[in-house]
Amino acid sequence: MLNYSAMKSLRGLVFALLLFPLPGLAQGVRMTADFLPLDVGKSWTYDVTDQAGQKVGQIAFAVEEYTIVSGTSFYVLSEFPFTNETGEPIRYIRYDRTERYFVRKLRNDEGPLFLGDGATTEVIESDPSGAPQKFVLHADKMTLTFQRGVGIVEARMEKAGGTLTAKLVAASGKGPASTGPAAPGSVAPAPVRVPITKEPIVIPPPEPTRREPVVATVTSQNPKIDVGTVPTPEGLRIVMIVTNTSEKILPFQFRTGQTYDFVIRDASDKEVWRWSKGNFFTQVVRSDSIRPNGKWQFEVVWNRTDNDDKPVPAGKYRVMGIITSLPAVQSVPIEIEVQ
Numbered sequence: 654m655l656n657y658s659a660m661k662s663l664r665g666l667v668f669a670l671l672l673f674p675l676p677g678l679a680q681g682v683r684m685t686a687d688f689l690p691l692d693v694g695k696s697w698t699y700d701v702t703d704q705a706g707q708k709v710g711q712i713a714f715a716v717e718e719y720t721i722v723s724g725t726s727f728y729v730l731s732e733f734p735f736t737n738e739t740g741e742p743i744r745y746i747r748y749d750r751t752e753r754y755f756v757r758k759l760r761n762d763e764g765p766l767f768l769g770d771g772a773t774t775e776v777i778e779s780d781p782s783g784a785p786q787k788f789v790l791h792a793d794k795m796t797l798t799f800q801r802g803v804g805i806v807e808a809r810m811e812k813a814g815g816t817l818t819a820k821l822v823a824a825s826g827k828g829p830a831s832t833g834p835a836a837p838g839s840v841a842p843a844p845v846r847v848p849i850t851k852e853p854i855v856i857p858p859p860e861p862t863r864r865e866p867v868v869a870t871v872t873s874q875n876p877k878i879d880v881g882t883v884p885t886p887e888g889l890r891i892v893m894i895v896t897n898t899s900e901k902i903l904p905f906q907f908r909t910g911q912t913y914d915f916v917i918r919d920a921s922d923k924e925v926w927r928w929s930k931g932n933f934f935t936q937v938v939r940s941d942s943i944r945p946n947g948k949w950q951f952e953v954v955w956n957r958t959d960n961d962d963k964p965v966p967a968g969k970y971r972v973m974g975i976i977t978s979l980p981a982v983q984s985v986p987i988e989i990e991v992q
Contacts, residue, residue: 681754681765682772682790688799689755691728691746693719695826697804699819712819716826720868720902721940727758729867733766735808735819737794744867768792869901871982876903876943878984880974888956891915893974893984895950897943904942905978910935913951914975918986920968925959929977957991967991 696715703709718729726747733743738759745758746766755766767790777798778787787806790797794811808819869875877896882889893913897903911934917926943949951974959965971986 680769681749681752681756682767682769682774683753684755684788684799685753685801686748686750687801688788689748689804690802691716691748692826693717693728696824697821698823699808700822701817701819703817704815709817718867720904720942722758722902722942722944724939724941733757735795735797735805735810736766737792767797867901869897869899869903871903871905871978871980875899876976876982878974878976878982880972880984880987882972882987882989885954887954889989890952890954891972891974892950892952894948895943895976895982896948897946900945902942902944904940905976907939907941907978908936909977910937910939911977912941912949914977915953915955916973916975917955918971918973919965920970922971925965925970926955927960928953928955930960965991 693716696713698711698713700708701710701712712734713731714734715731716728717731720727720729722745727745728747730744730746733746736743736757741759743757743759743766747756747758748754749756754769756763757766772790772792775789775791776785776787777789778785778800780786785801787798787800790799796809797805798807800806803821803824806821810817810819875898877898879894879896881892883892884890893915911929911932915928916924919925957965967990969988969990971988973986974984976982
């Protein structure tokens with residue numbers, strides 16, 4: 654049987670192992686989720702100094718939203734500043750509990766937020782049981798110091814012309830990372846990219862306006878739904894294209910596994926045929942979304958029979974496409990003629 658001292662050492666070893674970079678190409682650095690606690694409303698502010706210790710600016714970022722993209726949950730940040738990646742800023746982050754590392758999303762690409770290739774970690778503070786409370790991640794051109802329950806408390810970044818050091822001076826929001834309540838109605842300042850200069854930079858205060866949300870809402874104009882038909886040997890192919898016309902993510906909630914439907918009515922407005930009739934769908938509440946300016950496309954073939962599988966008489970009919978979300982969204986009916 655292990656004695657108490659041995660159990661403490663074993664527990665500390667288990668926690669320390671979580672900090673090791675995973676082997677293999679483009680793998681992440683393992684850590685528990687509380688080393689970067691993400692909650693909507695949390696924000697972090699850092700003073701940035703140059704090699705001479707002179708303050709040259711500030712960096713701030715905040716967690717703005719919690720959303721679901723293609724069935725996966727992400728926290729939406731104003732911008733995550735501590736990365737060597739260039740180009741589009743990192744805004745979507747989640748924690749992978751299976752692999753135990755943080756994942757970032759850029760467009761359709763997902764990968765580790767903190768790359769483990771060539772990275773090393775150093776535990777600099779532990780609790781009495783040996784569990785890490787603070788550790789340093791040494792990566793290419795960047796050294797990050799993490800504190801459990803707080804997040805990144807210091808970052809050293811090698812830039813052209815010298816090394817910048819960002820030290821945490823304020824953290825607000827939910828959870829133990831808070832150093833004080835945020836002022837009512839305050840909005841965390843947007844991240845500032847700090848240039849290298851020997852002259853002090855005056856960072857203007859953030860505009861006292863609310864940050865525009867990154868998630869759109871369904872309206873009568875958005876999404877745009879187009880329905881068309883094409884004759885085929887089997888009957889009539891019906892195509893519905895659903896377009897997000899905004900620059901934001903357009904989310905939908907569903908109460909079953911069904912996403913869409915098609916309905917055909919006769920000249921008297923009586924329902925003649927419904928695609929979903931006789932189909933079975935999983936009974937599960939779920940979410941899905943269309944990326945900014947993205948599209949969904951659905952198509953079915955109608956064999957010119959009614960809901961009882963009887964051929965419909967010749968005449969004019971109206972076809973309508975439906976997104977079966979909560980609330981449902983439907984197209985403008987189009988007229989067709991059956992000979």
